Amino acid sequence: MRSLNFGDFLFLIEAARWTILLSVSAFVGGGVIGAIIALLRVSKRKPLRYFAIGYIQLFQGTPLLLQLFLVFFGSDMMGLALGPWVAATLGLSLNAGAFLGEIWRGAIQAVPRAQGEAAEALGLHYLPIMRHIVVPQALRIGVAPTVGFLVNLVKATSLASIIGFIELTRAGQQLNNVTFRPFTIYMTVALLYFLLCWPLTIASRKLERRMAFAYRR
Amino acid sequence: MKLLKHLMAGLLLLGFAGHAKAQTTDEIISRGTINIGILTDLPPYGFLDENQKPAGFDVEVAEMLGKFMGVKVNLVPLTSPNRIPFLVTGKVDLLVATFGITPERAKTVTFSIPYSAIENSVFARKDSGISKLEDLKGKRVGVPRGSVQDVLLTNALGSTAKVQRFDDDASTYQALITGQVDAIAETGLTGRQLFAKTPEANLEERFILLRQPNGITMRKDQFNLRQWVDTFVYYIKVDGELAATWTKWFKTDFPVLPVF
Numbered sequence: 001m002r003s004l005n006f007g008d009f010l011f012l013i014e015a016a017r018w019t020i021l022l023s024v025s026a027f028v029g030g031g032v033i034g035a036i037i038a039l040l041r042v043s044k045r046k047p048l049r050y051f052a053i054g055y056i057q058l059f060q061g062t063p064l065l066l067q068l069f070l071v072f073f074g075s076d077m078m079g080l081a082l083g084p085w086v087a088a089t090l091g092l093s094l095n096a097g098a099f100l101g102e103i104w105r106g107a108i109q110a111v112p113r114a115q116g117e118a119a120e121a122l123g124l125h126y127l128p129i130m131r132h133i134v135v136p137q138a139l140r141i142g143v144a145p146t147v148g149f150l151v152n153l154v155k156a157t158s159l160a161s162i163i164g165f166i167e168l169t170r171a172g173q174q175l176n177n178v179t180f181r182p183f184t185i186y187m188t189v190a191l192l193y194f195l196l197c198w199p200l201t202i203a204s205r206k207l208e209r210r211m212a213f214a215y216r217r
Numbered sequence: 218m219k220l221l222k223h224l225m226a227g228l229l230l231l232g233f234a235g236h237a238k239a240q241t242t243d244e245i246i247s248r249g250t251i252n253i254g255i256l257t258d259l260p261p262y263g264f265l266d267e268n269q270k271p272a273g274f275d276v277e278v279a280e281m282l283g284k285f286m287g288v289k290v291n292l293v294p295l296t297s298p299n300r301i302p303f304l305v306t307g308k309v310d311l312l313v314a315t316f317g318i319t320p321e322r323a324k325t326v327t328f329s330i331p332y333s334a335i336e337n338s339v340f341a342r343k344d345s346g347i348s349k350l351e352d353l354k355g356k357r358v359g360v361p362r363g364s365v366q367d368v369l370l371t372n373a374l375g376s377t378a379k380v381q382r383f384d385d386d387a388s389t390y391q392a393l394i395t396g397q398v399d400a401i402a403e404t405g406l407t408g409r410q411l412f413a414k415t416p417e418a419n420l421e422e423r424f425i426l427l428r429q430p431n432g433i434t435m436r437k438d439q440f441n442l443r444q445w446v447d448t449f450v451y452y453i454k455v456d457g458e459l460a461a462t463w464t465k466w467f468k469t470d471f472p473v474l475p476v477f
Contacts, residue, residue, distance in 0.1 A: 002260075002267060007269060011269040076238075076307055164296075173385060173387070174257050174258055176385075176387045177257070177260070177386055178264040182391055
């Protein structure tokens with residue numbers, strides 16, 4: 001047992017760096033997967049659509065904690081031996097992909113169908129229709145819920161501690177176990193999470209307002 | 218830019234350094250590094266010191282082990298629930314993690330001869346009247362999940378007591394202090410220190426539950442490595458280095474440990 005010192009708080013801030021880095025990489029990875037899943041989900045081909053539905057159901061219907069556990073320890077069973085960093089990024093990306101895919105599917109489907117049909121009637125193919133007509137409008141609709149999800153993703157990174165990844169929450173746990181000052185430590189941890197998430201929430205609200213503005217006539 | 222460089226170095230270390238599974242002493246020596254799983258939330262066995270670096274009795278034993286093997290030690294901080302998965306999947310070569318030797322656990326892993334011991338006690342309010350195992354019947358008892366005391370109490374009390382499991386030691390203590398449980402089974406040394414410092418909590422050690430010898434832990438098929446580790450433990454016991462380290466951290470004489 002020892003008392004808390006100033007270095008302990010710096011240690012927490014340093015650990016927050018891993019939380020940020022993990023959130024960003026999971027968002028990038030999840031974004032790529034989510035975009036693919038969203039496109040498959042609205043595809044005209046049944047097998048592609050069913051694949052996307054299956055993917056979304058699988059990752060939304062099982063706990064993230066178990067997904068991380070399976071990616072990290074399961075990779076060794078297959079002789080891949082992923083480190084905690086890669087496993088956490090991969091696990092969170094796969095999970096975020098399912099949620100983002102579903103959010104963006106909604107955004108794509110919110111674009112009036114007649115527009116796509118009109119474009120088709122003008123002789124445009126799938127890619128140009130998506131690129132020039134559907135996606136630009138869907139992006140605007142999807143931005144606010146996407147940022148909202150990002151807030152959840154930041155908090156979900158704390159689950160990576162199960163696979164030995166030392167991020168903000170785990171760092172707080174380690175300090176608590178030697179100083180027995182749970183309130184001071186976890187309040188600081190909570191404050192750091194808040195400082196990460198609050199700007200996102202504000203940004204989300206601003207974007208939402210701007211989007212509503214764009215649709216005002 | 219400098220930050221970026223550090224981040225990249227960190228990424229490489231964490232993700233891609235790779236941890237080829239080493240089975241034997243020779244494999245570890247030719248790799249030049251040994252990955253040792255330790256705890257960082259069980260002072261004074263393993264914890265973060267004033268500079269937030271791993272320190273404690275287990276950490277020193279781990280470093281001694283590396284010194285005698287002639288390899289660099291890579292300490293991997295683990296928790297009691299995830300130390301077995303890390304070991305059996307080969308993410309660490311062995312554990313120096315205050316792991317109690319039981320026949321149940323020996324079905325999954327293999328132990329060296331004991332290198333340390335830990336005392337587990339039951340703590341409760343001074344006026345609780347709890348003084349033996351039977352007194353815990355009908356009570357809410359807190360334990361760290363997956364610990365030896367968890368298994369022991371669950372087997373001994375069955376459904377007659379409500380055993381509540383917490384993620385780590387600090388949360389278990391906290392549950393007793395805030396009254397979410399009536400008693401806890403915890404590390405004797407830490408608990409005595411903690412409750413001596415907080416007399417207003419009106420809590421104390423009620424009885425000693427068990428004294429548990431710990432072994433350095435390896436995978437079941439690492440016979441070759443175990444032979445070396447046993448020799449190492451025997452040697453530092455005989456030459457007094459282990460006892461000196463023990464006294465440094467615990468301020469008591471090194472306990473007499475049984476061997477097998």
